[in-house]
Amino acid sequence: MEINRRSYVPLHIQLADILRRRIRAGDLAAGSTLPTEHQLATTYGISRDSVRKALAVLRSEGVVMTTRGEGTRVRAVPERRRIALGPGDEVVIRMPTPEERAEIGIDEGVPLAVISRPGEPDEIVPADEVKFTGGGAPQ
Amino acid sequence: MEINRRSYVPLHIQLADILRRRIRAGDLAAGSTLPTEHQLATTYGISRDSVRKALAVLRSEGVVMTTRGEGTRVRAVPERRRIALGPGDEVVIRMPTPEERAEIGIDEGVPLAVISRPGEPDEIVPADEVKFTGGGAPQ
Amino acid sequence: MEINRRSYVPLHIQLADILRRRIRAGDLAAGSTLPTEHQLATTYGISRDSVRKALAVLRSEGVVMTTRGEGTRVRAVPERRRIALGPGDEVVIRMPTPEERAEIGIDEGVPLAVISRPGEPDEIVPADEVKFTGGGAPQ
Amino acid sequence: MEINRRSYVPLHIQLADILRRRIRAGDLAAGSTLPTEHQLATTYGISRDSVRKALAVLRSEGVVMTTRGEGTRVRAVPERRRIALGPGDEVVIRMPTPEERAEIGIDEGVPLAVISRPGEPDEIVPADEVKFTGGGAPQ
DNA sequence: GTGGTCTAGACCACG
DNA sequence: GTGGTCTAGACCACG
Numbered sequence: 001m002e003i004n005r006r007s008y009v010p011l012h013i014q015l016a017d018i019l020r021r022r023i024r025a026g027d028l029a030a031g032s033t034l035p036t037e038h039q040l041a042t043t044y045g046i047s048r049d050s051v052r053k054a055l056a057v058l059r060s061e062g063v064v065m066t067t068r069g070e071g072t073r074v075r076a077v078p079e080r081r082r083i084a085l086g087p088g089d090e091v092v093i094r095m096p097t098p099e100e101r102a103e104i105g106i107d108e109g110v111p112l113a114v115i116s117r118p119g120e121p122d123e124i125v126p127a128d129e130v131k132f133t134g135g136g137a138p139q
Numbered sequence: 140m141e142i143n144r145r146s147y148v149p150l151h152i153q154l155a156d157i158l159r160r161r162i163r164a165g166d167l168a169a170g171s172t173l174p175t176e177h178q179l180a181t182t183y184g185i186s187r188d189s190v191r192k193a194l195a196v197l198r199s200e201g202v203v204m205t206t207r208g209e210g211t212r213v214r215a216v217p218e219r220r221r222i223a224l225g226p227g228d229e230v231v232i233r234m235p236t237p238e239e240r241a242e243i244g245i246d247e248g249v250p251l252a253v254i255s256r257p258g259e260p261d262e263i264v265p266a267d268e269v270k271f272t273g274g275g276a277p278q
Numbered sequence: 279m280e281i282n283r284r285s286y287v288p289l290h291i292q293l294a295d296i297l298r299r300r301i302r303a304g305d306l307a308a309g310s311t312l313p314t315e316h317q318l319a320t321t322y323g324i325s326r327d328s329v330r331k332a333l334a335v336l337r338s339e340g341v342v343m344t345t346r347g348e349g350t351r352v353r354a355v356p357e358r359r360r361i362a363l364g365p366g367d368e369v370v371i372r373m374p375t376p377e378e379r380a381e382i383g384i385d386e387g388v389p390l391a392v393i394s395r396p397g398e399p400d401e402i403v404p405a406d407e408v409k410f411t412g413g414g415a416p417q
Numbered sequence: 418m419e420i421n422r423r424s425y426v427p428l429h430i431q432l433a434d435i436l437r438r439r440i441r442a443g444d445l446a447a448g449s450t451l452p453t454e455h456q457l458a459t460t461y462g463i464s465r466d467s468v469r470k471a472l473a474v475l476r477s478e479g480v481v482m483t484t485r486g487e488g489t490r491v492r493a494v495p496e497r498r499r500i501a502l503g504p505g506d507e508v509v510i511r512m513p514t515p516e517e518r519a520e521i522g523i524d525e526g527v528p529l530a531v532i533s534r535p536g537e538p539d540e541i542v543p544a545d546e547v548k549f550t551g552g553g554a555p556q
Numbered sequence: 557g558t559g560g561t562c563t564a565g566a567c568c569a570c571g
Numbered sequence: 572g573t574g575g576t577c578t579a580g581a582c583c584a585c586g
Binding site: 339 | 427428433437440473475477478497499501502503504505506507508509511512513514515525527528530537544545547548549550551552553
């Protein structure tokens with residue numbers, strides 16, 4: 001699993017692929033911190049800039065999370081709690097605006113679920129913390 | 140609505156904010172083409188690189204879509220078709236892997252809905268084309 | 279075997295790959311004429327310019343041969359005649375200069391073999407028409 | 418040594434000729450970097466596209482080598498090591514497939530020598546790094 | 557700031 | 572009607 005400079009695949013995409021695979025394989029465990037950008041650059045023989053782009057890709061996928069001054073960690077995928085939808089309920093999925101991200105405290109690369117129930121204000125939750133099912137109480 | 144060089148907010152984030160607002164306001168209509176990267180750079184007095192970063196932000200939000208050689212267009216948000224969930228059905232939302240993106244032909248910044256119904260193979264759809272409701276037929 | 283616009287592989291490289299495979303498979307036989315540039319562009323849904331680049335790639339590999347006003351044909355690979363090298367003989371391979379190409383009447387993408395035998399003038403032959411072996415008469 | 422727009426010789430061929438001559442004359446030394454595409458376009462009063470085509474010609478001849486983000490350099494022709502062929506040995510020259518190019522790490526415009534010796538697996542080497550002679554040990 | 561890809565569209569040369 | 576040349580101009584990847 002190495003960088004191939006003759007490939008048409010951009011270096012940062014190659015690195016993102018490698019890291020994604022290492023994460024899936026458990027080699028980089030959920031919650032663990034990735035090597036520093038500098039280390040990754042040295043290890044894989046690419047520029048730090050390409051490393052940063054690779055991490056941005058993984059962030060936008062919700063795979064890792066970067067905290068300034070601390071590093072990049074593998075996002076621990078939360079347990080999903082079940083939400084039952086009744087006949088009149090409606091759920092729409094979309095990406096958050098940056099303001100919503102800040103407000104709700106949602107990580108980059110995590111979609112939003114907007115749950116509308118008749119007679120109630122909309123509820124907005126990070127879509128990776130829930131799963132939806134039918135069979136909720138009818139209104 | 141201008142770039143403020145004294146602000147701590149990065150220039151590309153400022154530009155992304157400005158463009159997002161112009162899009163919401165209808166100043167940049169759905170389906171319309173944004174000014175070229177070069178024009179945006181000149182108009183707002185920032186580097187083309189910052190412009191590119193701003194566009195990457197909007198792409199990852201599913202707000203715009205870039206086609207090589209053609210330009211960047213405001214994504215037309217599709218009509219959402221309604222999907223009713225029965226008691227045993229389950230929906231999980233997540234971001235697609237790059238392979239899924241390629242396979243399903245899904246734009247950047249668009250989440251995925253995985254619909255599991257008992258006795259049927261999982262169905263995977265772009266989450267911005269659907270909305271979910273309860274009251275589906277029980278299995 | 280289709281063009282994948284989401285791939286990082288350039289369109290013209292993808293088309294070159296497709297055509298190379300069709301040629302190897304015998305679907306496009308040696309000596310046969312390829313579809314016109316326009317037809318290829320329409321068939322594969324890319325611009326004529328990308329088609330032209332794909333053909334240039336195949337030409338530089340000696341796989342096809344283009345004649346103005348006639349079209350592009352699959353090169354018939356010639357039988358290779360055997361040349362035996364003696365102890366003092368020497369063979370150097372290189373790409374021809376354009377003048378040599380014109381002079382010797384050699385197709386694009388075909389290397390040149392320069393055979394030096396003691397006491398004789400150098401012999402220059404298209405390298406795809408010969409194969410070399412040892413065991414030639416010593417000088 | 419200038420571009421002649423009245424000539425029937427295509428502009429990019431004229432430029433390729435000019436650059437080839439400058440390289441042969443040592444004006445552009447082996448290993449040195451050519452002017453940027455933009456500079457060449459300005460210097461010779463042609464479009465960047467014609468410049469790019471001229472460089473593609475020189476690349477396919479193995480005369481120059483382009484590295485993305487760095488520029489185009491005059492290829493340093495390597496020393497050729499001598500390979501002696503015995504009576505049963507056989508050498509065939511051909512252009513590499515793109516996969517072989519990637520695998521062997523061979524530059525564009527460099528032919529391949531396939532050396533078959535009885536009882537041994539084929540050996541594949543860049544043809545510009547070797548020269549062949551007879552008089553090898555018989556098998 | 558480097559080279560790379562892609563497109564559209566103009567006109568040219570050849571058979 | 573074939574392929575060939577040439578340009579302008581867009582975005583992309585990398586350092």
